[in-house]
Amino acid sequence: MTQEARAVIGRYAPSPTGPLHFGSLIAALASFCQARGQGGRWLLRIDDLDHPRVVAGAERAIRDTLADFGLVHDGPVLYQSERRVAYAEAVEHLKNTGFAFDCGCTRREARDGPVGLEGPVYPGTCRNGLPPGREARSVRLRVQRERIELLDHFQGRYGQDLAADIGDFVIRRADGITAYQLATVLDDQAQGVTDVIRGADLLSSTPRQIWIHRCLGWAPPTYGHIPVVVDADGEKLGKSTGALALDPAARQAQLIECLAMLGQMPPASLETRSVPGVLRWAVDNWEASRVPRRMDCRRLEMPGAG
């Protein structure tokens, strides 16, 4: 990572599929602090591309919750649903430059490959052109045998050999919707995002996103993956868990809990501050190096711990 001056831009990109929960607040707060703590801007993007999963009213509720908790974004909100032309142009560009190809395989046929990190690795059937009599269903991005590594702000070094671990992956789905991986990269680039802070469940997507940046001739942003909150057995907590519901009447306490979970050691005196006061402390004292690699829900019982 170079130390030269750069205009820091962070973002929070929720899907409008339901209300924010405690885990979402941790991720939103971490990306907010990472950007504002470096004097940067913090943007909001609504990942509303996957229409069947979009819930009416969820976007409004998310924006209201963020505002309640003092997480005020800079600039206009970017909606993925308004970016379809840009996505289609990028898919065409990747096809024209040989990085992407039409795939005629059904979901079942694409499962014929060896097992990789996220299920079967695409067997390469359509890599060199559609087999006779087949029609294009999806579009895939060609990967190569090479380890793609990143130095995550919180998780340290992480890497994958995309050819062995993932395979040529879908960038436009058979239903015509742009795949999450491509849309995210195009939006991060369009918004000039420098620091992608999000949940650790997306860490395994990151080498694919770095690869897309490279295919398009762009330098990738830096990444930081907030650990997933786990229970005593190391299992990811469900959204139904009572401890994870957000309570607008307890905003300061919940923000302080989030800061404690993020390893930021909020002082007891913060409990008397207003929501903007808590956030000001959080931004002024943000230390990315203190974010733990794992989070244990047992810490949830101790608001303001540390």
Ligand SMILES: [Zn+2]
């Ligand atoms: Zn195929």
